[in-house]
Amino acid sequence: MKIPAISNLFPNQWQHKKALKSDIRAAVLAYRKNLSSSQVQTYSQKICQQIITQLPEKPTTIHLFLPIIQNHEIDLRSLLPVLWERGDKVYVPRVTLDQTLEHVRLLPETIIEENRWGIPEPALNHLPATEEEIQAIEIVLTPLLACDDQGFRVGYGGGFYDQFFHEYPHVDKIGVGFFEPITKILDTYEGDIPLDQYISPMTITRFHR
Numbered sequence: 001m002k003i004p005a006i007s008n009l010f011p012n013q014w015q016h017k018k019a020l021k022s023d024i025r026a027a028v029l030a031y032r033k034n035l036s037s038s039q040v041q042t043y044s045q046k047i048c049q050q051i052i053t054q055l056p057e058k059p060t061t062i063h064l065f066l067p068i069i070q071n072h073e074i075d076l077r078s079l080l081p082v083l084w085e086r087g088d089k090v091y092v093p094r095v096t097l098d099q100t101l102e103h104v105r106l107l108p109e110t111i112i113e114e115n116r117w118g119i120p121e122p123a124l125n126h127l128p129a130t131e132e133e134i135q136a137i138e139i140v141l142t143p144l145l146a147c148d149d150q151g152f153r154v155g156y157g158g159g160f161y162d163q164f165f166h167e168y169p170h171v172d173k174i175g176v177g178f179f180e181p182i183t184k185i186l187d188t189y190e191g192d193i194p195l196d197q198y199i200s201p202m203t204i205t206r207f208h209r
Contacts, residue, residue, distance in 0.1 A: 017183035024154045028145040032072045044075040046201035047176050052082060059087035064141040066092055066120040074176055091129060091137060094121040101160045102128040142175045148185045151194030151207035165193040172196050181205055
């Protein structure tokens with residue numbers, strides 16, 4: 001299965017693989033909606049295989065996201081048995097009532113429920129991570145729709161991860177997505193924090209600062 005270049009999704013609007021976040025977001029969401037479940041799983045498995053090759057030799061503390069299956073999001077759940085077997089600590093996000101992120105350790109016995117937006121997350125009886133636990137997170141597998149050659153990303157527009165990265169700049173920010181990086185996102189701003197690395201089904205891109 002071959003994934004098209006992101007610029008081919010709406011070629012009449014792109015010049016030299018440069019575009020605005022709103023145009024990129026609309027095009028990728030429309031394309032992803034038409035993927036079959038088997039395509040999403042195939043691409044997700046390839047991404048998970050790539051991630052495994054990038055894990056440090058020793059156990060680490062890693063933050064990842066759970067997919068909204070009906071939205072054809074990348075599914076990283078096949079990583080979980082591998083991470084737990086390695087002895088890694090895994091955390092996932094949970095959205096609070098005041099629209100901020102808190103972080104909860106994910107264990108095999110953790111109860112997962114959908115929140116009011118359809119996002120799967122640990123049930124409320126699971127306590128959020130302490131500040132000490134969050135400071136120990138080393139890797140954040142970051143959801144996105146696209147990124148560019150400088151590591152800037154197009155997310156879903158909520159700003160949750162931007163805030164996370166501002167508060168915890170020490171983490172290794174690894175974006176995961178279906179497409180290869182484009183040349184440039186035109187409307188980045190000073191507060192945008194670029195990724196350290198980007199993983200797609202076919203390639204691994206490291207951004208040098």
